Amino acid sequence: MSKPSASYPHPRMIPLLAASALLVCNLAQAQTTPPDTEAKSAAPQVQSPPADDKAAKDSNQLNRVEVIGNNSDQEQRRTSTASRIVIGKEEIERYGDSSVSEVLRRLPGVTTGGRPGRGGDVRMRGMGGGYTQILLNGERMPPGFSLDNLPPDQLERIEVMRAPTAEFGARAVAGTINIVLKEALKITANELRIGTSVEGDQASGNVSWTRNDKIGENIPYTFTVSLNRSNSRDDSESRTLWTDLNTGALVLDQQATGTTLNKRQGLNLNARVQIPLGAGESLSIMPIAIMGNGSSSTVGKLNQAPGGAVVQPYASTASEGNGTFNMLRANLQWQKRVNDATKLDLRLNGGGSLNTTRSQRRELDGNTALLRLTDDSTDTRENNWSLNGKASYQMENEHSLVAGLELDSNARRQGRTTLQNGLPILTEFGDDVNASSQRVATYIQDEWNPSKQISAYAGLRWESITTQSDSANYAVSNTSNVLTPLLHATWKPDEKSRDQWRSSLTRSYKAASLQELIARPSISQRYPTGANEISSPDRAGNPNLNPELASGFEIAYEHYLNKGGLISANFFYRRISDLIRNVVALETVSWSDQKRWVSRPQNVGNATAQGIELEAKVRLDEVWDEALPISLRTNLSVFDSKVDQVPGPNNRLEGQPKGTANIGADYKLRNLPISFGGTLNMTPGYDLQISDIQSSSMGTKVVADAFVLWSVNRETQVRFTLNNFVPRDYLSINTALNASQLQLTESNNPSRLNWGVRLELKL
Structure with missing residues (x-):
């Protein structure tokens, strides 16, 4: 399997010294430049667009800009002191995705x-599991909420911030994605969308x-009201x-197959009312x-080669589940x-959720006789303000x-019952879990324009x-x-230049989740009694986890083209403690009379992560006069990381690939009301060394999408995807x-084509 390779410097101080030097140079130049006295808004800090940009905005060019992206989205990115990528409604809806995560990829x-x-x-940047902060309307997502x-x-726009800021929070080691729901407009409009898809x-x-x-x-x-099934x-x-x-002999050879059918339906409502006071x-x-509610049913078979030393646990399984x-x-x-100088903003949020799941799993022998029956029932209620x-x-x-102050509180009450052949297990831990979390944060930040070429940002945030x-x-x-503490700076070599440089010095963190802290065990489904195996812990x-702390540095170059295009390169570095x-370790546990393999989260030491992110948005006729006005979008990201306490090679951050790439193109026919594109x-x-006794390999993932949009008239569109x-x-x-065996599991999960059609009406 072919994989890209990249090499980056690992010394800690080189990036930090480089960032400090860049910030000092920027501020030193600011002291020799007369301050700009033009009025500006409170936040985010913006710079005046170059005069030549304004002169270039004739009607023909405005139409061309719309093909690449919304001009205000590009302008927000250009004038933001801290790096911010804004994705508008047109790009969100282009491929008719069924989930927000499909848009984000x-x-x-x-x-x-x-x-x-x-x-x-x-x-x-390939960093999941809490490294990426997801916000909804600028607030942390409520407990139990999923992007799916x-x-x-229902989205107005998506904002991607590569480095943390004091206002949006520092629990963003990899970055922040802010999802903004539809906003109230001053015009009357009705939009109806009806779609279907087949996979x-x-x-x-x-x-x-x-x-x-x-x-x-x-x-x-x-x-907005949405119904989906x-x-x-x-x-x-x-x-x-x-x-x-010791002998190289094959101890066990098992093959498992399974098919799961999922059904889900949901009703989503959101609204916004703006009342002038x-x-x-x-x-x-x-x-x-x-x-929402859903159900699933799974049937599986397990075949084991004869002659091994391990008894086959079952021949087939059947599972059913449902949830709300x-x-x-x-x-x-x-x-x-x-x-004119002072603005106050106060936000109060409150709500709750109820999540219920019911499941039953039956394990059968070769004659379909019942060997084991497992029933699981969970009710989780969360309240948050x-x-x-x-x-x-x-x-x-x-x-x-x-300057700001933030308070929030979350209370969770979870009742869980697990029965094994009709008898409860884990009774010593109880069926109910009552948990709560309280957060207090305060921050202050300052944005300023020392000159028309420089904007700077300094912030300080404390959070408990x-x-x-x-x-x-x-x-x-x-x-x-x-x-x-957080520092950002943007510098333009010339006031009217379309080039600019960005730099950031940041400190961020990742707090342990409630699930990681609570000690109630979850028993291996494959080996629920007796001894289990290292591959099924x-x-x-x-409860003794410390938060991860990360020191970060970023430097970026951006070049903005005349017709709304963009070329950028960004380097990032994180040092995580x-x-x-x-x-996974073999433990003496209270829920079994035999030692069992148990997987627990632990603070294992230090790590580094770094990478380069390249992006280009351009129209072909911008670089070649005779070309068709095809909009091209491409980006390439290369990642590298190292966990100090894990032996190499491939001792990377868990789940982080070596890179990712996208290439896409769109074109609107000149004489027909049809546009189409693909990505x-x-x-x-990549290979991953998890510990000295565990490793994994993940295969290449390739996804190709295409769309055709037919504008029947000004009120009607049909989108094929x-x-x-x-x-x-x-x-x-x-x-x-383990002490005597190498245990290897190869998994294969097929995927399928999904085609869809959607009617979009403006009533």
Whole structure:
């Protein structure tokens, strides 16, 4: 398997010294340049566009800019002091994706877990598991909420911030993705979308309605209602081989196959009402409701070669499950402009969710006689509130100050019952888990333009998180406090230049999740009693985890083209201390009279991560006069990382590939109301050394998508989509060593083509 290779310097101080030198040079040059006295907004800091840009905006060029992307989106990216990529509605809706994670995987440096075409957990720079901060309307996502619960047609825009800022939070070692829901407009509009898609032999459908209007003369509102039903089929096959280390003899050869049918339906509602209260004062009300339920059924077979020393545990399995998820939240935002220089912003959020799951698994022998019956039932209720306040002050000397205070509290009550052949297990740990977390944060930041060529940012944020759990036989109490200084700077070689440089020095962190801290064990499904194997461990938490701390450096170059195009290169570096990783060890446990392999999160030491991110957006006729006006988008990211306490090679951060790449093109026919395009996303395979006794290999992931948009008239569009139209199997290998055996499992998860059609109406 071919893999890209890259080499980066690992010494800690070189990047930090380089960043310091760049910031000092920028500020030194600012002292010799007369300050710009033009008025500016409080935040984010913006720079005036070059005069030649303004002169270039004739009507013909405006039409061309729209093909590449929304000009205001590009302008926000260009004028932001801290790096920010803005993705507008046109790009979000282009391929008719069914989940937000599918939209995100086309962005520079973003990858997703799971098989091709199925979305999955979102990772910036290949770093998942809490390294990537996901925000909803600038707030941390509520507990239990998943991006898969949110249809893409409810989004207004997506903001990608590669480095943390004081206002948006420092729990963003890899970066921040802020998802902004639809905003109220001052015009009356109705949009109706009806779509269907087919994957293999499974059909899905969705319908959504968005309305913008006014209550009376001056209260604009918007609401979106989405109904969706999805059906999918997942096939899997795996082979497990155990080899004796002393003799080389094959101890075990098992082949497992399985088919899962999933059904899910949901109702999503969100709205925004903006109420003017007086001059410079307004109140916004933003409710959101999600109601969903689903079911799944799985059948599996296990074949074992004869002659081995291990008894075959079962011949077949049958599992059924169902679940519900309901969430209701409301956000109140009060804004008041006290005077020309001062603005106040207060946000109050509150809500709750209820998640229920029921499952049953039957293990049968070759004669279909029942060997083991496992029933699992879980009810999880979460309640959350938060209060955020900030004050913005525009000083006369080109400084824009923002100070804020954040409070939030989350309470979880979980009841779980697990029965083995009708009898409860893990009774010593109790069935109920009561947990809570409280967070307090305060910050201050200053943005200023020392000159028309330079913008600078300095921020300081302090955050404290306390997590507690009170359950039978164990109680958890964990508190972490983190102080994070942050520096950003942007420099243009010339006031009218289309080139600019960015640099950042940051400190960020990753707090242990509630699931990682709570110590209630989860028993191996393959070996629920007696001794288990290193390849099928039990799982438990660790209440003594410390947060991961990361020092970061970024430097970037950006060149903006005349017709809305862009060429950029970004280098990042992170030095992480107290890295959290799951470690498998043989333990004496209270839930078994035999020693069992248990996987627990632990602080294992230090790690580094670095990479280069390249991006280009250009129209062919911008570089070649005779070319068709085809819009090209391409990005390439190369990643590298090293965990100091894990032996090499391939001692990378868990789940981080060596890179990812996207290439796409769009074209609008000149004489017909049709536009079409396609994109290719590739993440190469990679090897990972997890510990001295565990390793894994992940196969290459390739996803190709295409669309055709037919504008029937000004009110009607029909969108045809092909997603994952070159389906590939997703391969993985997991290897584990115990005292006498090498245990290897090869897995293969096929993917399928998904085609769809959607009618889009403006009523």
